[in-house]
Amino acid sequence: MKRPTMQDIAQRAGVTKGAVSFALNGRPGVSEPTRRRILAIAEELGWQPNSAAVALSDGRANAFGLVVDRPARTLGLEPYFMQLISGIQAELSATGTPLLFTVADDQLAEIATYRSWWGRRRVDGVFLVDLRVDDARVPVLEELGMPTVAIGMPQAAGSLPAVWTDDAAAARTALGHLAGLGHRRIARVAGPEQLLHTRIRTEAFAACAWELGVEYRTVASDYSGEQGAAATRELLLGPRRPTALVYDNDVMAVSGLTAAQGLGLRVPADVSMLAWDDSALCELVHPPLTALSRDIAEHGAHAARVLRQAAGGADCGDLRDPDPVLTLRGSTAAPVGEDQS
Amino acid sequence: MKRPTMQDIAQRAGVTKGAVSFALNGRPGVSEPTRRRILAIAEELGWQPNSAAVALSDGRANAFGLVVDRPARTLGLEPYFMQLISGIQAELSATGTPLLFTVADDQLAEIATYRSWWGRRRVDGVFLVDLRVDDARVPVLEELGMPTVAIGMPQAAGSLPAVWTDDAAAARTALGHLAGLGHRRIARVAGPEQLLHTRIRTEAFAACAWELGVEYRTVASDYSGEQGAAATRELLLGPRRPTALVYDNDVMAVSGLTAAQGLGLRVPADVSMLAWDDSALCELVHPPLTALSRDIAEHGAHAARVLRQAAGGADCGDLRDPDPVLTLRGSTAAPVGEDQS
DNA sequence: GGTTATCGCAAAACCGGTTCAGCAGTATCA
């Protein structure tokens, strides 16, 4: 019933704990016959190292952490995090390193979690997501000296290594596509303004629209379906109705599509729609949504690799993942040329 | 830079580690003035207990685990898990107990994870989800003696305590609602047949339909949007078209709705739709989906409470949560009386 | 053949907590 320890193995083999340790870790210090004998006994007893003892001894927790502080309600809908986590796992499971995952109520609670995890040596490092402008978490993590990899723009990551994709490039891709189809009046339903990448996108869209000579407008939102639909109605019912809409996440795009159809508008005939971040959600609806796609799981795996290096003491640089690509589906098309002034 | 230990506190206070331990844990053995002095020093030094040392000493990991082995692609869409996790966290965070969360490729990998976590004492217990008929994981967990709470039907949980809702009752609620509206030909797009609750629902639907004198049919599916849409098209284009459809999850319901509308059918005029498990997804679409709602986060919190008891050595019984209730939205209505034979 | 490496292992310290046995010193009581 009781789990076997190295002491048990040592007794059976007639050696000391130390010898068993050497044998099991493949280190010099024991003869080959003895090593085999010890390994056989360990196998027979089903021995597994006690993680607490290992952690205490070598001073590392052999675990990483991830805290998210979005409300659970919107969190559940975001395919993003599950994909990210599964990508992280895919990389971490190679070394059997588990992930501590927690949802926090707000940023203060999130920071408290970091302090606790690090103070108690529960983790060797953390993934930092949803980077904000002037992010309060960054200086805390820097001060703690906790190995961290920021998943997001390097500008917001301070001295922390960042794993990121170029949102400005993606913005140009999206706008280029729509402008190429002939759209001259384009609006975007954006994510929360506190998030740095929202700001980056906004600037990139504005700059690119200027260059292309198209009218462009940003409407702030919060990633939720409700606000996505509300923003959509406001834009479609207001003056100078845009002929194309870009959404900062797939949830808002879906609810925006529904809202537009509820107004009696046809997509894409009357208005084109484009989602930023692709997921199965975009294929669920009709018409399926044209989207900016990237491999989020792969992104997570990269982040995990960088974090492992950082926790190992290396000071890693930023890692830029490939630009998102456009997945063309049925929700974007040339605008019908009615009152195209 | 180095984290302070109890030894550091002891030195400053001029006492031994043991005294410090008593003081910090609020146990008798030190005088009140000494205790206050020690607490003050600990506070000043920002001391936090090393979790590995605590775990090694008291033989408990102070962490629980959750493994999911659905493919990441469908996982991301399911609001269910995020809500469940956030509910679990809400309960666990009270004691500062973190959750180890992992996605596994298949059941074998999941079982291997349990063996590893338990063998290495990484967790004090686990939450078991997606219970199947003749679930291979149950006997393994029983044999390991690992504290476990099954989230699902007691019938599939063996000797493990289960936290569950009565799916049969919910099935009657759903069918009663539709029959009450006048529907006489109803089909259900079910989840994976290996899952026990799918089978329970199927039986309950069949029995209840028999009693109510309505035609009923189950079509197997896999929870994915693709299959949900395919099953919907098959049912709506086949002979004896049903006037109402029930979906075993919200993702399939949404894609089924889209599929029906793609066929030129109006919901709910031509066909009513009802989703099992409510989420923001159901409100995202048009018409919003009538759904069987339950408080999943609360469900998770209950499971966490039971697991903590189980890990504490108590042998707990099953815990039944309230039956799901029907949230009426726009997707169900009386059938138009055309050829209602 | 004596010195020096090298090998194979024992013994013990260490990581940072918890806990138990023991021991002075004071208080209680007969």
Place this chain on the structure above:
DNA sequence: TGATACTGCTGAACCGGTTTTGCGATAACC
């Protein structure tokens, strides 16, 4: 006044690993 109890702390063992030091025996070398 001596036995008894209690208080407040010390010292040490313990949890289960890793790592360092040391020692006897054999092998290599000049």
